[in-house]
Amino acid sequence: MKKIKKQVSQIFLFVFVILVGATFTSCSDLFEFELPEANSKPDLTPPAANFKATVTTDYLTYTFSNLSTSATTYLWDFGLDSDGDGEIDMFSTFDAEYTFPGEGIYSVTLTASDKLGVISTFTSTVEVIEPIVPPSIYPEILNGNFDEGTSNWKPSSFTGRNTNAFNASSDGDPLNYDGTPSGSSKTPGAKYTSSTSAGPLLSSSTRFAYQAITVTPNTNYIIEYSYAIKTDKDDINGGDRVIVEILDGWYDDGADAEVSTPLVQTVGDEANGKGNFKVVKKVFSSNATGEIAIWMYAITNDELYVDNVKVYPVN
Amino acid sequence: MKYFKYIAIILIGNVFFSCSDFLEPVPSSSITTDNYYSNADELETGLIGVYAAIKGINSNSKNDNHGVQWEFYVTEMRSDNTSTKSPDSEDASDAGQLESLNVLPTNNFVGNYYTSYFQAIYRANVVLANIGVVEDATAANKIEAEAKFLRAYAYFNLVRLFGDLPLIDRVISPSETEVQFTRVDKSIIYDLIVSDLLTAVNYLDLPYKTRASKVAAQALLAKVYLSLDTPEYAKAQVLCEEIINSNKYALQNNFHDVFYSERSNEIIFVIGYNSNVQDNSQIFSAEFMNAVGNTSGVNYVTTDAVAAIDANGGNRIADSYRPDPLTLFGGTVRYQVAKFFPDGETGGSDGQTFTGLPQLAGNDFIVLRYADVLLMESEAILAGGTETSNTKAIDAYMKVRVRAGFDAATDRPSKLTKEALLLERRVEFAFENHRLFDLIRFGEAPSKLSVFASASGFNFSTTDLLLPIPQNEINLSKGVMKQNAGYN
Numbered sequence: 051m052k053k054i055k056k057q058v059s060q061i062f063l064f065v066f067v068i069l070v071g072a073t074f075t076s077c078s079d080l081f082e083f084e085l086p087e088a089n090s091k092p093d094l095t096p097p098a099a100n101f102k103a104t105v106t107t108d109y110l111t112y113t114f115s116n117l118s119t120s121a122t123t124y125l126w127d128f129g130l131d132s133d134g135d136g137e138i139d140m141f142s143t144f145d146a147e148y149t150f151p152g153e154g155i156y157s158v159t160l161t162a163s164d165k166l167g168v169i170s171t172f173t174s175t176v177e178v179i180e181p182i183v184p185p186s187i188y189p190e191i192l193n194g195n196f197d198e199g200t201s202n203w204k205p206s207s208f209t210g211r212n213t214n215a216f217n218a219s220s221d222g223d224p225l226n227y228d229g230t231p232s233g234s235s236k237t238p239g240a241k242y243t244s245s246t247s248a249g250p251l252l253s254s255s256t257r258f259a260y261q262a263i264t265v266t267p268n269t270n271y272i273i274e275y276s277y278a279i280k281t282d283k284d285d286i287n288g289g290d291r292v293i294v295e296i297l298d299g300w301y302d303d304g305a306d307a308e309v310s311t312p313l314v315q316t317v318g319d320e321a322n323g324k325g326n327f328k329v330v331k332k333v334f335s336s337n338a339t340g341e342i343a344i345w346m347y348a349i350t351n352d353e354l355y356v357d358n359v360k361v362y363p364v365n
Numbered sequence: 366m367k368y369f370k371y372i373a374i375i376l377i378g379n380v381f382f383s384c385s386d387f388l389e390p391v392p393s394s395s396i397t398t399d400n401y402y403s404n405a406d407e408l409e410t411g412l413i414g415v416y417a418a419i420k421g422i423n424s425n426s427k428n429d430n431h432g433v434q435w436e437f438y439v440t441e442m443r444s445d446n447t448s449t450k451s452p453d454s455e456d457a458s459d460a461g462q463l464e465s466l467n468v469l470p471t472n473n474f475v476g477n478y479y480t481s482y483f484q485a486i487y488r489a490n491v492v493l494a495n496i497g498v499v500e501d502a503t504a505a506n507k508i509e510a511e512a513k514f515l516r517a518y519a520y521f522n523l524v525r526l527f528g529d530l531p532l533i534d535r536v537i538s539p540s541e542t543e544v545q546f547t548r549v550d551k552s553i554i555y556d557l558i559v560s561d562l563l564t565a566v567n568y569l570d571l572p573y574k575t576r577a578s579k580v581a582a583q584a585l586l587a588k589v590y591l592s593l594d595t596p597e598y599a600k601a602q603v604l605c606e607e608i609i610n611s612n613k614y615a616l617q618n619n620f621h622d623v624f625y626s627e628r629s630n631e632i633i634f635v636i637g638y639n640s641n642v643q644d645n646s647q648i649f650s651a652e653f654m655n656a657v658g659n660t661s662g663v664n665y666v667t668t669d670a671v672a673a674i675d676a677n678g679g680n681r682i683a684d685s686y687r688p689d690p691l692t693l694f695g696g697t698v699r700y701q702v703a704k705f706f707p708d709g710e711t712g713g714s715d716g717q718t719f720t721g722l723p724q725l726a727g728n729d730f731i732v733l734r735y736a737d738v739l740l741m742e743s744e745a746i747l748a749g750g751t752e753t754s755n756t757k758a759i760d761a762y763m764k765v766r767v768r769a770g771f772d773a774a775t776d777r778p779s780k781l782t783k784e785a786l787l788l789e790r791r792v793e794f795a796f797e798n799h800r801l802f803d804l805i806r807f808g809e810a811p812s813k814l815s816v817f818a819s820a821s822g823f824n825f826s827t828t829d830l831l832l833p834i835p836q837n838e839i840n841l842s843k844g845v846m847k848q849n850a851g852y853n
Contacts, residue, residue: 059412071374071525100850104808104811106808106812107751107783107808113811113812113827115811115826115827115828116826116827116828117849117850117851118850119850120853135695144826145826146814147811267599267602268602268746268748268753268755268757268758269755270754270755270756311610335756335757337606338599338602338603338606338745338746339599339603364708
């Protein structure tokens with residue numbers, strides 16, 4: 051009996067030792083289930099941070115469109131302290147709007163993360179530049195003082211008429227092209243007479259001057275020239291006059307130019323005598339392309355002179 | 366017997382050659398796209414089919430393509446102009462998603478618009494694929510021009526709504542899934558639109574307002590040029606001025622007549638409808654009323670739009686919106702669109718009583734009208750700036766303002782600002798599905814819509830400016846097609 055008891059107690063001791071030993075060692079490997087990650091799948095859609103910056107009406111302020119995918123939280127880092135609170139400006143909004151302190155190249159970082167803590171960052175630079183308004187083109191009028199006769203004023207072709215532009219004359223404006231006195235009573239100029247006149251005297255020998263120029267589109271310009279009419283003889287067709295127009299486009303054939311609708315028409319019709327030049331100025335708005343042309347002719351049965359044709363921007 | 370060899374060869378030869386015609390007769394009773402188009406007249410019926418796709422089916426089935434009839438859902442209702450009858454940020458219905466800028470890729474209105482307009486593109490491509498049957502070169506050019514105009518119109522709306530898209534510039538077979546589902550950069554889509562419209566401008570000379578005309582192509586191209594990422598302002602201006610200087614179009618003296626004296630000389634291009642014919646009428650006029658269409662009332666005018674029209678509408682107010690008569694007896698007053706009353710009937714004292722059939726309305730949907738061309742000229746001259754003192758820009762703007770009852774002298778500004786032009790467009794074209802596109806084109810969508818959204822309890826983010834690609838397309842593409850940012 052005692053022997054049995056001893057055997058039983060020995061068995062108990064043995065089992066006890068094993069059990070105690072087991073608590074320290076065995077379970078860790080044998081019974082491991084990793085329950086929270088059972089059947090877990092890899093994250094096939096990790097976050098991808100991306101954004102696009104767009105300038106607003108204020109050149110310093112940009113809107114940042116968030117184009118990230120598969121993310122839930124966002125952090126914008128502008129690396130600056132524009133609001134002066136002593137901390138780098140960071141926002142956790144989806145989109146962001148930011149006003150930079152001035153011109154420069156700035157680095158903006160968006161950090162996008164998902165609920166698994168996967169992080170994606172995207173950095174892009176923004177170049178802040180104050181937009182400059184390009185100055186209006188100052189068109190160069192070739193031979194605007196008519197010193198070189200009809201050069202640069204002849205239509206390249208003219209169906210039904212001629213390309214002679216005008217009569218080269220020595221009886222132009224006593225003022226130079228830049229407005230200073232020439233010291234002489236006259237400079238070279240352009241001249242029209244009854245044989246080159248338009249209006250009731252229109253014929254195949256009527257002359258038209260043409261010069262294509264390029265200006266800034268949709269901008270206000272001034273057309274300026276000076277003219278002198280010898281006498282208003284017989285009041286031809288309502289009076290001797292010079293007509294200078296700005297044409298809406300360029301024309302290869304003077305015949306097309308002649309029938310086109312001009313952007314502006316100016317008329318000089320005061321007969322103050324030969325050598326007494328009067329200045330005409332008129333504002334016009336250039337067209338969409340900036341391709342315009344000067345178009346000049348006269349209605350006269352006496353002598354009519356034109357000089358110093360200019361086109362320049364307002365201001 | 367020695368000829369057996371030759372007889373055998375002849376017989377074997379027959380096996381390869383002779384039967385081909387005999388066994389393939391042209392079926393005389395069945396018409397398919399493969400055998401139908403054989404001359405210009407039949408091709409023209411194909412063109413009418415393209416218009417039919419845009420016009421959409423007037424029914425209450427969500428499975429039918431509703432074309433432009435449901436366009437207001439995906440454009441105007443996503444802007445600050447309209448909403449459902451009772452705006453609610455918790456409203457998860459298809460219409461509610463659109464007004465609260467919380468659109469799901471499964472949204473039916475989005476999917477419907479996408480398939481409708483791609484159907485128009487498909488039908489235009491079918492016409493273009495069969496252009497060879499027309500022997501007369503002039504006639505062929507005209508048909509090609511009209512089909513390309515329609516393809517450009519459809520693509521232009523889609524690219525503005527969805528961004529990058531599959532480029533379908535020919536009839537593709539069902540096996541070409543790569544072409545069908547690969548989204549190409551929107552600049553490539555815009556290249557196709559511009560080239561299609563240039564063809565259209567060159568060859569179109571139809572006199573109709575319900576079909577493509579040269580002027581419609583010019584006006585649409587001008588708008589495309591203004592909508593590019595790098596806008597072509599000068600080209601847009603030249604196109605607008607060509608239309609203006611042709612003197613063929615003019616503003617109606619009375620704003621009311623723009624909508625209720627149809628196809629006047631202010632109208633450049635409309636999608637035409639006829640009343641009382643199920644197959645040829647539209648439902649949107651009824652949907653804008655209170656429980657007259659298939660819904661309880663959608664595209665209701667927001668108080669934000671009411672305030673803008675009251676302050677800047679001049680004499681346009683009564684023809685822009687009205688208080689819903691049913692809501693005048695208590696509760697909150699709601700506002701209805703007044704530009705498209707079903708066949709001109711206002712619905713009596715309760716706004717629901719019609720002598721005709723409001724669900725079969727014949728009001729045209731206006732795509733392009735002269736006032737748009739005038740304001741596009743101003744926009745082109747403004748050229749992305751904040752203001753301009755250009756006379757032509759202010760003249761064009763003032764023509765539209767003077768028609769609305771403002772004084773040509775005392776109300777004339779010395780400078781036209783971008784803000785004023787955008788506001789004028791909002792008031793002039795309210796509920797004509799321009800507002801969202803205008804906001805985006807002017808670069809003012811994020812600022813204006815975020816303010817509007819937070820005031821209405823909605824949540825705006827810049828990714829809301831593009832719609833999600835319909836989930837159906839994503840699923841069918843088997844992973845080829847990528848969703849827009851901001852949608853899952």
